[in-house]
Amino acid sequence: MHKTAIRKGLARCPRCNKLQPATDNYMRCSRCHAFFYQRHPRSLQYTLAWTISALIMFVPANFFPIMIYYELGVADPMTILAGIDSLIDSGMFPIAFIVFTASFFVPLAKLCGLIFLVLATYQKITFSPVYSGKIYRVVDSLGPWSMLDVFVVALSGALVKFGIFTNVQPASGATYFTLMVVFSMFAAHSFDPRLLWDKKNND
Secondary structure (H helix, E strand, O other): OOOOOHHHOEEEOOOOOOEEEOOOOEEEOOOOOOEEEOOOOOHHHHHHHHHHHHHHHHHHHHHOOOEEEEEOOEEEEEOHHHHHHHHHHOOOHHHHHHHHHHHHHHHHHHHHHHHHHHHHHOOOOOOOHHHHHHHHHHHHHOHHHHHHHHHHHHHHHHHHHOOOOOEEEEOHHHHHHHHHHHHHHHHHHHOOOHHHHHHHHHO
16 A cells, blocks of 8 residues: 555645644645645535536537638638648648647547546546546646647737738637637646545555
8 A cells, every 4th residue: 555645644834845744634834824725625526517617618619710801802711720731731831740749649638637637536547547647747747839830829829911812810719729728728727636545546
């Protein structure tokens, strides 16, 4: 059985890292006087709720146009996947790869990873907490990569200046995509990875 701080009646302050006797789940550090939770209350419930919300936003984010391009006054609504296909047809393979990674693969991989972590903690999946912890670190590190879409917006503005498009306007898909990114960040922040080790000790 793994020796963890909670099994020894100890708690670590996340601000100053002081290890001290655990008096309750909600504690105050004896060194820096910061308040903290020994385990985040309802961590799995919040994580699952935010993840489901992000999954719901993922559908319209890819179904509805994310931008509307105007070329010679003709509107051309474009979804994320249609934009990737258009970039490939134009020979812009590196940019198409960036858009696919940032707009489709990374968000979907992050949401699948969060669902896996919740199921692993709920004891629906038997998996080593060491590898589950590595999956959590990967999921947590994926957050900033979703902001690569800012690069796509900047690129679209550059294309307008160079005269390839006469105008570019964001569409409803951009709103859903933003909500999906925000909800997935909340989901990752809500998950307490220490629960993976608690689950291992209770097996």
